[in-house]
Amino acid sequence: MMGRFLIRISLGLWLVAPTLGLPLPSAAQTGTTRVEVSGGLVEGLASDEAISFKGIPYAAPPIGKLRWRPPQPVKPWRGVRKAEAYGHDCVQKVIPGDAGASGSTQGEDCLVLNVWRPATIEAGKKLPVLVWIHGGGFLNGAASVPFFDGGQFARQGVILVSFNYRLGRLGFFAHPALSAEGETPLANYALLDQLAALRWVQKNIEAFGGDPNQVTVAGESAGGISVVHLLTWPAAKGLFQRAAVMSGGGRDYIVQHRKLNEPMEPLPSAEASGVAFAKEAGVTDAGESGLKALRALPVATVNGDMSMAALLTLPPTYAGGPVQDGDVVTAQPERNILRGNFARIPLLVGTTGHDLAGVFPPNKARPMDFFGPE
16 A cells, blocks of 8 residues: 555656646636647636546547558548547447446547646646556556546646557457558557657647656556557657556566566467457458458457456457567567666656456455545
8 A cells, every 4th residue: 555655646746846836826827728739629628727638639540441550640620629528438348347447438439638737827837747558458448437537637737648549459460461561560559559649749738738848658557568668669769758657567478378488479470360360250361352351340340359357268369468570569678678778767666556456356446546646
């Protein structure tokens, strides 16, 4: 309990340290609920000394021909886009009590993010930013989970950003037909989503009063694993200046059924798993027509057997986490760290006492023990 308490306090002080002793004056500028971002105008919702902007797309919907492709730019919209409600959760099989049981509608059109900022910010002042990556074993979870609400951070002078990323086979999938397309990188679409979200933050966060040079990326469980991958990924360099890892050391051995001392899944192995899944789904052609058929499969067929409850009994056709593709993931993160291939930035590391609480019900977690103070 003390460890989790110290993590919460440390993270809070770490983020707000630049603003300590600098309370917002009475002449502080009132925050507008309308902000212009790269896709167009969005209108948020003011509530309890904070303004929230929910469901902002940071990438085009990864549907149809964009399934199993790197995230693409958002198509600009006309007029003002209401940002008062969460967008779709990414497709998943929710189990009661798990972090993914948010109650929001699911869909492949799920690459959205949310921003919370204080209702007032001193004119000319830029606030620190926390980007939160949710956990869920790369199988489920969402930014819409109630105890991920960023209002408590905004009221303390921190801008919080949360986002969804593709899960299960939609987030991690390899197949020879995909490799034959010639597009790179391959397989790690969820990590590419995370990179796109961080790039969106760098491009747009100043419009919300945030400082792009004071960005902390933090995550728990699979989110923590993701943070470690980002720390060792050259493409992510400069997108954040601090990092926090909660209960995730960069390894995916649980979701991939490997021992700690075994290497990560290489691309050929992931492709073989993809072929096995395709055959089960009735797709035997490994060429262009086969890929077209795979992209046309109902989403329930693609992710229907993906759930945290099945984490330890998944069939061998499951691709459940980062793949060593030689581009996004060049090696096990700890090997990259030992070789000196990582970002030299401040890092806060901790554990959670209730990780996998949804899979093992006796470990009853309280939401605020998990994420932060009320």
